[in-house]
Amino acid sequence: MAQRLGVAFPFLVLCWLSGVTGRLPQGKLSATDIYTVCMTNFLPYQTCVVGDTTPTNFSGYGSELFHRLAARMLWTYGQDYTFVCLDFIDVITDLVDPTGRCDVASSALLVSSQDQKSGIKFGYPDYHTGQGVMVYATSKKTNQWLFLAPFSWEVWVFLFVAAFCVGVFVQLVEKIMTPARTEGEEYEAGHVGYGHMVWSAGAQVVNASEPMSVVSIPSRIITFVWCFVILLIVAMYTGNAAAILTASNVDVAVQSIDDLRGQSWGAYVGTLGTMHRNGWFPTKIYDGGLVSETQFLEDLKTGVIQGVVWDFGFVDYITATSCNYVKVGGFLTEESRALAWWQNASDALISQFNGHVLDLEESTDLKHLHDTFIAPPPASCNEQEASQITKVTFREVSGLWIVLGATILFSLALAVISRYCWRPKLQPILTSTLAETFRKTGNSKGKPLVPTMPVDSFSAEMQHGVLDGKEV
Template sequence: MAFAPVLLASLLCVSFWTGVESRLPGANGTIYAREVYTVCTASFAPYVHCIEGNSSPLNFSGYSPEMFKRAASIVGWKPNNYRLVCLTYAAMLRDLTDPNGICDMATASITIQLRRVEAGIRFAYPDYHTGQGLMVYASGKKTNKWLFLRPFNWVVWLFLFLAALAVGVSTRVVEIVSKPKAANRVDDTADDAGVVELVWSAGAQIVNAADPMRAFSFPSRIIIFVWAFLILLLVAMYTGNAAAILTASQVDVSIQSINDLQGRSWGAYRNTVDIMHLNGWSPTVLFAPQNADETEDMLQQLVTGAIEGLVWDCGYVDYTTATRCEFCKVGDCITEDNRALAFWQNATTSLVDAFSTAILTLEETSELSHLHKVFIEPTSTICEKEAAGAEQQVTFNQVSGLWIVLAATIAVSMGLALIGRHAKLKHLHKILKIPTSLGASGGVDKETAMSREKQLKVIDNPVADHIP
């Protein structure tokens, strides 16, 4: 009989060191070495990925398990203070109200609903604010006859042609101010000279449909140089954006809102039918998939056209449209709800408050946003966002610096022209390289004068008379 006390003492020691799996044994938000809590979850993409009936820590991933682990760490729990168990979604919810269940708490982005609170389930502070979103099947590519205008915002197009007008007018004014006679001679020799010709040349240079602008003074040549540089940069931007937009996936969807589904066949989650009817929406097919195969069958009905739209959890819609190119999200969430950690009905208030505080900490430090981007709406995907073309569009703010440089150049050139005309400083004229006679007609006059001078020299030269 002396062996019995020894055996009992050994069993007590073993149970102390291995942990006691119990249903919240006086939990108050702290953990002792002998407490092990059972945290239930359910496979629910993209929130949870697990294998039903499995409890290996390596087989759990997704938004909810990662969020729980970080919150538990803030509370002070160690990995050996809890175990994750994968159940079906329905079994997990039933267990939270079952006195003989095993779940101390559950992490599966469970929606906070009045009927669940009335049943005794307790919730922490919401860690995910979502709702129901509309998803459609994108069957083809969108055609747009005005797609060639998409690389630039309309303001950029407007200022581009206004700048051409400003360059032509300012170049003409600078020419007149700096050298009136030279400017007048241009009018005499050109077919359509003057400000009209310069404005046309400035505008046509945008598409390389005109000869280079003619200028005779240094200040006006500065304006032309900067204008040519601006065109060079804008052409490069247009070419790059046009190539990106033409190769981007532009899906063609006829459904632009849930109102477009009225009178058509469309589906929704069975448990949301009340709020659907409350908003005046009448889904024709109700779904409640319990596993991955049933979820895929639901999506295939969307692909085959059996239903033309699917209203489902926004997180699932974001994840599906980000990872599967054939589906497209329409608009934002059309309803609102919150998801949170759930606790067995007998959980202490201090435990629930401890996790609520931890989740608030994760929210304030942007950890929840990070988890959302990683697991629910991944950006590193082969599917480009359908609005990629619009996002790549060059806006005026992005290139406004070019117009600032052009305006400053015009102002400086005008100042140089005024100084060159009124200062009458010989060294300044040399710096600006303003000759006393320039232009096409000036060149002709100079050649004529040189020819006459040579003729006079030949006549005055007596040797010339003896040339046979």
């Protein structure tokens, strides 16, 4: 075991008398010191085998963090420090034992007032986490109205209202622009009336109708924008429906820790103080470590407990790798994890390590370690419930309705101007002016460029939208 030299002065005197060169700037009191760094197997923070000291068998956030901190201290593995894997409870017990072997523990130990009172010294926090609720679910929800879930009810209402308005205004614009077409026998029989247009506009949403039969430019503008709106709406529905159908959609009765009141549920012994202060009283207490984790997972599965409050990183990892374990809500409490030193460790040494942890934090190297080792792996199944998938709301698609409404108003105004201003007044003037100009140009070359049709009769034909028996 490494020499525990927190009570420094007598040993410094001994080192000076014996001629041993000390390396205080590097945080050590003697060149012969080898510090024992204890780890514990705790997913997702660290993996190791209890009792093992082989350096290649240590993998995870705890070991990699200490390697980087030791490199900044100019320490070398095997010469200045070594790893050993112990059970979680043994690590905590060893740190408060004056005759123990652990100089420091690096497995992201929880900073707690209870452990501090027992004599453990904690360094600068290197990871911020909390406690989360996890439950076990086997059954699936059934919902006969799941097909409506992709959109909020406002979107469904406005979709049908929009289809009705498009049909009505397209037919109205057609009546204004081409009255001869909408007043024939087919119109009287109801084949191209308002009802037919409303049906065509609505059925186009599900591709159950032929495109609306329109001939005027304003009507075609409305139809084009309506088809564009349908394209986007269908794409949104398809994407959200696919996400909902592929969700696990598990049936979870517990939606928060308050739902566990009156039921059997468990928690880590180190968080009892926090639990009680918040009015939460677990019925089963687990002392931590691999045995406890295996036990409470089995208890959840067999129904011995209906929920457990545990480290959020562990909860994230388990729910990402097992479909039946479900995370409920977010953080219940906010906590920090840090290097844990034995009670007589040198404050100067701890201060140096704290400075290096802060350097890693400021350089974003610490965040990189979090993302690499602690962030949950890609989920083997989609643990998100269908009810939690965000629906498309009216606010998110309101821009489509604004564009559609503006298009209808613009097309209606264009039709009115064309029918009541352009054709009876402006078009005859422009036609007469152009005809006169072309006639003079043709005469100057000895031949007419346009027929000598009377302007008045030409304008009269154009006012009814028909020329030589054909629609214009």
